[in-house]
Amino acid sequence: MLQEKASAVTDECMSRVQSGVETDVLPDQSRLGLSKASAIPSSNEPEQNIENIKVVLHERDLWKKFHEAGTEMIITKAGRRMFPSYKVKVTGMNPKTKYILLIDIVPADDHRYKFCDNKWMVAGKAEPAMPGRLYVHPDSPATGSHWMRQLVSFQKLKLTNNHLDPFGHIILNSMHKYQPRLHIVKADENNAFGSKNTAYCTHVFHETAFISVTSYQNHKITQLKIENNPFAKGFRGSEEGDLRVSRLQGKEYPVISKNMVRQRLISSHSHLAGKLGAGVLTGHPQVLSAYQHETGGPLSNSDPQDPITNHFSQSRDPSLLYHCFKHRDNARHLELGCKRPYLETSSVGSEEHYFRSAPSYESSILPHPYCTEAITSREACMYGSMDTESGSGTGDTDDLANSPSINCNMWATMQPYPRYSVDGVPYQPFTAHFTNAVTPVVPHPTSSMVSRSQVDMGVYNSTPVLHPPSSSSSSCSSAVPGSRDGSGHPSLYHKKPVSPLRPLRDYSAYPTQGTIAIRDPSYQYQVGLSSAGTHWTDS
């Protein structure tokens, strides 16, 4: 089996090389204190371990276009979808094994940004991380054959800046940089996960990193969104002029909006500046790369080789024409969150785009498994955070204290994603900042949790940035993702008492808290958990 694994890894590496996909440095398994044997999860399907799962980012080219311009994602009170949406093609699963796919979005660093002189600049220290939430794919749990049959889309995922968001959307801070992560968790025999042999993989596509904004700052991003998002077709102008503006003003001749003028001025300027504008909208990395080198230096804290960092910091010439062009934006909708499952059937991007780190497994984790079979409503599940409220929660503390819960908060409010470390310098976690700000009460780590967090730290933090940024990376473990110790390390599905560890401020402060689960119970996991609540449930 090991031979087969080795062969598979070799083939994979070859395919990466052939496809030109750059990868992160493989985490040193020995450094992580993991033996090869321990890296193999307990499984009935020895030939298809979870670390063999391959994930390819769909529409990677589109993501790269945005990444090169410095991806921005609108966040609104009502919640805004991501665009490009997060879609992946998964292979290498055991067709009969059930898996749970979920996404979290973690801070990429501990900075707050501002858009000045047409580039993103550090504007100070990050605000306390929002209550972390997870987006579990509505099809979870499902068999490997199901996941592999078609594209897995997370397009229903929504981002919000509403700290009291009752819809279960992922809460982010505006003007902060974030990194989405995909986790594949193998459900156990009870459609659960969290048992001691639960295995999972984490896949990170660095081109999906973004800065959250309430209105677009970079006109390039606006243009890319308009050009590629079908819902924004109404803002696409014609060659002759902005017909929409013409219609709006009741005129038959084209009227050029301020924005059009603004953007065309910029485009013109870009064009004149060595035809660099051509790369702006069409995403020619070479052109932009060359451009950047001439126009400015990287963020002081950023990996100069990271495209997103580069572009955030230096994607534009800070010339007069570029200076402080601003766009206003927002959304208005009031929506009720995810309605239906979504599994895209479109074709998958041809270029493989993944990275499998050496898996890291541990022997123990949760005393109680989480059953996922109840998630059959095929509705998106956003696992609410558990913000700390001075050790008091609003839920049934007795039940919750005796039952496992999904500690979404702990996970997503952990230290920033270390990919955005100073060049060549391993990321230094900002544990105190992110943890204490949101969860002032230290969680109760179990030994396994501590160990688990150490694994995560090893995977994410001790991987030096020694060469150009990878397109993605992943890590595998036999422990469930997100587990973390009291220092703010990932902890997702471990069992913990409600009071200090399962803060419910979000919902306790919300008058409709009790109705959340009724309206869309799948969102609110932690509330519905009882002593028997180790099961995934949507009712």
Added chain:
DNA sequence: TCCCCTGGCACATTTGAATCGC
């Protein structure tokens, strides 16, 4: 004054119920 955020707007797409024809 500036920066950021919010609410309202119009438009395009998506969704699902209703209708029609076979």
Added chain:
DNA sequence: AGCGATTCAAATGTGCCAGGGG
């Protein structure tokens, strides 16, 4: 009666804009 295709209105998603607040 059942099924599939078509139509249409409501719901949803989008960026733009003006204005408000810190």
